[in-house]
Amino acid sequence: MASLGPTLSSTISRLNLLAELSHNHNTIRIFRALSCSLKPQKSSYHRRLFKSSFSSANSSSSTSNCSKTLGSDLVFNDNLVVLGIETSCDDTAAAVVRSNGEILSQVVSSQADLLARYGGVAPKMAEEAHSQVIDQVVQDALDKANLTEADLSAVAVTIGPGLSLCLRVGVQKARRIAATYQLPIVGVHHMEAHALVARLCDRDLQFPFMALLISGGHNLLVLARDLGHYLQLGTTIDDAIGEAYDKSAKWLGLDLRRSGGPAIEELARQGDAQSVKFSVPMKQHKDCNFSYAGLKTQVKLAIESKNIDAGIPFSSASIEDQRLRADIAASFQRVAVLHLEERCERAIQWALEIEPSIKHLVVSGGVASNQYVRARLHEVVARNSLQLVCPPPSLCTDNGVMIAWTGIENFRLGRFDPPPPAIEPEDCQLDLRPRWPLGEEYGRGRSVARSMRTARIHPSLTSLTQASEYQSS
Numbered sequence: 143m144a145s146l147g148p149t150l151s152s153t154i155s156r157l158n159l160l161a162e163l164s165h166n167h168n169t170i171r172i173f174r175a176l177s178c179s180l181k182p183q184k185s186s187y188h189r190r191l192f193k194s195s196f197s198s199a200n201s202s203s204s205t206s207n208c209s210k211t212l213g214s215d216l217v218f219n220d221n222l223v224v225l226g227i228e229t230s231c232d233d234t235a236a237a238v239v240r241s242n243g244e245i246l247s248q249v250v251s252s253q254a255d256l257l258a259r260y261g262g263v264a265p266k267m268a269e270e271a272h273s274q275v276i277d278q279v280v281q282d283a284l285d286k287a288n289l290t291e292a293d294l295s296a297v298a299v300t301i302g303p304g305l306s307l308c309l310r311v312g313v314q315k316a317r318r319i320a321a322t323y324q325l326p327i328v329g330v331h332h333m334e335a336h337a338l339v340a341r342l343c344d345r346d347l348q349f350p351f352m353a354l355l356i357s358g359g360h361n362l363l364v365l366a367r368d369l370g371h372y373l374q375l376g377t378t379i380d381d382a383i384g385e386a387y388d389k390s391a392k393w394l395g396l397d398l399r400r401s402g403g404p405a406i407e408e409l410a411r412q413g414d415a416q417s418v419k420f421s422v423p424m425k426q427h428k429d430c431n432f433s434y435a436g437l438k439t440q441v442k443l444a445i446e447s448k449n450i451d452a453g454i455p456f457s458s459a460s461i462e463d464q465r466l467r468a469d470i471a472a473s474f475q476r477v478a479v480l481h482l483e484e485r486c487e488r489a490i491q492w493a494l495e496i497e498p499s500i501k502h503l504v505v506s507g508g509v510a511s512n513q514y515v516r517a518r519l520h521e522v523v524a525r526n527s528l529q530l531v532c533p534p535p536s537l538c539t540d541n542g543v544m545i546a547w548t549g550i551e552n553f554r555l556g557r558f559d560p561p562p563p564a565i566e567p568e569d570c571q572l573d574l575r576p577r578w579p580l581g582e583e584y585g586r587g588r589s590v591a592r593s594m595r596t597a598r599i600h601p602s603l604t605s606l607t608q609a610s611e612y613q614s615s
């Protein structure tokens with residue numbers, strides 16, 4: 143388990159509201175007192191939150207595409223309305239969600255043009271792009287929900303993992319709103335949000351369940367035991383699958399304005415998936431970890447060997463050249479997804495040994511919006527008598543709904559911070575967690591191939607949850 147010593151504030155306060163205090167005995171007492179006052183049943187925010195603060199007529203503005211009310215065993219009569227803000231990477235997103243699972247609004251401003259121009263995320267430019275649109279995105283989300291900030295119960299915001307510069311933009315915005323309207327604030331783990339949004343979509347989805355989280359920066363196989371409790375069965379030892387899609391698309395000269403994944407998915411439909419013999423990664427490692435760096439290199443070499451010039455956009459290439467590119471896209475996708483299938487198959491066996499009651503595999507994150515990925519993983523779960531839960535594509539790629547929903551789930555358990563002070567110094571140290579593991583590693587899943595790149599910076603969400611539960615018990 144990760145060391146908990148230096149992170150006392152994190153075990154209690156999700157955002158570093160008392161950042162200026164040092165960890166002396168006095169501080170510990172203050173934190174303990176704060177921790178108690180944060181319990182919903184005792185806090186003044188609780189009283190405010192549990193009165194209905196908006197008229198039910200507002201629900202007519204719902205834009206939900208996943209708006210099933212939760213099953214009776216999960217219904218909470220708390221009537222919360224939470225604003226979720228997401229700026230961890232290249233999308234600026236906000237949404238307003240009600241605690242019965244109703245999505246009141248969802249707004250995403252994508253940096254696709256920047257991505258297409260630079261072929262990847264440039265942190266400084268991404269930060270600037272977030273700063274330019276954050277106010278408008280949040281305002282649009284409130285307008286579409288027919289609400290104002292004063293109607294909100296809480297603000298939820300991604301505090302990690304992600305790019306520090308980008309996370310800061312969202313966290314500062316969330317804190318400004320929370321301070322002005324005296325709202326509690328929930329700091330959200332981006333990958334927990336990708337997993338938990340499935341519980342908004344599927345009324346039968348109870349803990350424990352398995353989750354495969356596949357995005358641009360992460361490739362995680364976890365056993366979700368409870369809120370805040372995740373056992374990591376596998377992760378990537380180098381690149382995530384989304385990164386491999388993005389780079390392959392760039393090298394194939396595809397139009398990146400919708401990001402590389404959808405471009406490869408579309409082109410792969412026209413290609414012969416058996417034509418290029420790429421090898422499946424990590425065959426010799428009988429674990430649940432992933433590697434996509436080698437497959438990326440194989441794609442690059444295949445492109446070079448066929449004399450494809452990525453400088454010539456796909457649309458301007460000859461018919462024969464287009465066919466070669468489609469074959470590479472299809473062959474890449476087949477092997478990239480085969481790697482997912484093999485690891486999932488093994489992870490399901492491991493997970494069922496640990497928790498025989500598991501019934502669902504959640505597949506979420508940007509790459510989970512891919513129809514081929516969904517179809518192949520559907521076969522895997524069916525073979526193992528499980529059910530696949532895939533949120534709709536708009537909730538798989540980064541969005542504010544998943545942040546708002548995870549905020550609601552955490553808020554109910556008292557895992558939130560009080561409103562920030564009205565006036566905060568410019569240089570106020572925020573608790574941003576750019577490298578923040580979700581779960582504790584499962585012993586059998588530890589990879590000998592793991593590089594130093596995966597060294598931890600922040601204790602995992604799971605170890606923090608365990609520590610705060612221990613302290614309050």
Ligand code: KG4
Binds near residue numbers: 401402
């Ligand atoms: O979860 P996400 O929106 O952002 C991160 O947290 O990284 O995932 C973005 C990734 C990108 O690599 C993008 O190319 C990939 O998801 N992606 C897809 C598809 N849609 C998005 N990959 C394959 N097929 C898709 N249809």
Ligand code: ZN
Binds near residue numbers: 357507508539
């Ligand atoms: Zn994501």
